[in-house]
Amino acid sequence: MASITVQPHLVLERVLTIEIVRVTERAAVSAARLRGHGKDKASDQAAVDAMRRELNNLPIDGTVVIGEGEMDEAPMLFIGEKVGNKSGPKVDIAVDPLEGTTLCAKNMPGAIATLAMADAGTLLHAPDCYMDKIAIGPGYPKGTIDLDAPADENILRLAKAKGVKPSEITAILLDRPRHADMIAAIRKVGAAVSLISDGDVAGVIHCAEPKTGIDIYLGIGGAPEGVLAAAALRCIGGQMQTRLIIDTEELHERTIKMGIKDPRKKYDIEDMVKGDCLFAATGVTTGAMLRGVMFGKDMIETETVVMRSVTGTVRKIVAEHRQLEKFHLD
Numbered sequence: 001m002a003s004i005t006v007q008p009h010l011v012l013e014r015v016l017t018i019e020i021v022r023v024t025e026r027a028a029v030s031a032a033r034l035r036g037h038g039k040d041k042a043s044d045q046a047a048v049d050a051m052r053r054e055l056n057n058l059p060i061d062g063t064v065v066i067g068e069g070e071m072d073e074a075p076m077l078f079i080g081e082k083v084g085n086k087s088g089p090k091v092d093i094a095v096d097p098l099e100g101t102t103l104c105a106k107n108m109p110g111a112i113a114t115l116a117m118a119d120a121g122t123l124l125h126a127p128d129c130y131m132d133k134i135a136i137g138p139g140y141p142k143g144t145i146d147l148d149a150p151a152d153e154n155i156l157r158l159a160k161a162k163g164v165k166p167s168e169i170t171a172i173l174l175d176r177p178r179h180a181d182m183i184a185a186i187r188k189v190g191a192a193v194s195l196i197s198d199g200d201v202a203g204v205i206h207c208a209e210p211k212t213g214i215d216i217y218l219g220i221g222g223a224p225e226g227v228l229a230a231a232a233l234r235c236i237g238g239q240m241q242t243r244l245i246i247d248t249e250e251l252h253e254r255t256i257k258m259g260i261k262d263p264r265k266k267y268d269i270e271d272m273v274k275g276d277c278l279f280a281a282t283g284v285t286t287g288a289m290l291r292g293v294m295f296g297k298d299m300i301e302t303e304t305v306v307m308r309s310v311t312g313t314v315r316k317i318v319a320e321h322r323q324l325e326k327f328h329l330d
């Protein structure tokens with residue numbers, strides 16, 4: 001009988017795909033207990049505690065490169081924190097234990113618990129600052145969009161590449177005063193604008209999910225969220241360009257210290273996620289991408305999306321959790 005040779009690191013990586021689902025599930029459940037309580041900080045902390053505890057059970061030698069802040073602020077899951085039980089591969093980890101803390105606090109759609117994992121040294125070590133971003137889904141010729149072109153031009157280029165009128169294009173942006181001119185320019189060429197109050201990791205991913213009706217993400221959001229979104233697009237395809245917004249001397253110094261030689265660099269997905277990666281997100285509140293955590297009488301249900309760039313496989317995992325004591329550790 002022919003034997004099948006499976007490389008050990010690939011087996012490990014496939015196993016990790018399921019393991020990281022447990023991590024985002026636990027974070028999501030912990031945050032979801034505080035949905036609608038108006039407590040941004042408490043729900044974030046609950047997600048962080050759960051995510052950290054679960055990460056430390058994983059067979060990895062991990063370093064948090066996108067986390068809850070920098071070490072001197074002493075949060076948990078700080079940038080540079082080591083996680084995992086050290087029995088596995090050296091990996092970089094990007095986390096946002098509760099992406100959309102305000103969404104969770106107000107019980108509004110679209111809060112998620114999310115993380116990405118990749119070989120050590122392959123994820124962009126971005127500071128916790130703003131980032132200019134543009135993204136579209138898969139299937140378009142390279143160069144269809146350009147971060148440095150005006151928003152209306154990007155809409156026209158995308159409409160042409162999609163073979164539709166600009167009025168059939170929908171752009172998604174964070175609802176912020178800083179985007180007023182961009183929104184006006186997009187509407188002027190006839191395209192629709194979909195505004196979100198928070199949660200731009202999902203906003204970028206929506207461009208690659210036809211069911212959402214979103215074609216393009218534009219505007220300024222958080223840099224950590226940008227790297228997480230890039231990891232997801234690395235798995236499912238699409239184009240994304242970004243640039244850090246370094247607007248103070250202090251931030252400039254911090255960026256250089258973090259190993260970024262050219263803070264003005266325009267990044268493609270491959271610059272932010274240099275190799276293969278895993279991405280997972282579990283819904284905290286129900287949104288366009290995922291259902292939120294459901295608390296039943298003797299069961300908790302979660303919905304998670306997990307992606308693997310090696311194969312481009314995307315799994316949606318609906319889990320029914322019955323060992324509820326595992327979710328009552330805080």
Ligand code: VTB
Pocket residue numbers: 099100101174176197198199200201220221222223225
């Ligand atoms: C986004 C969004 C986050 O921060 O990155 C945004 O995805 C950017 O910062 O959910 P501002 O809120 O300052 O515009 C969040 O909204 C989290 O605060």
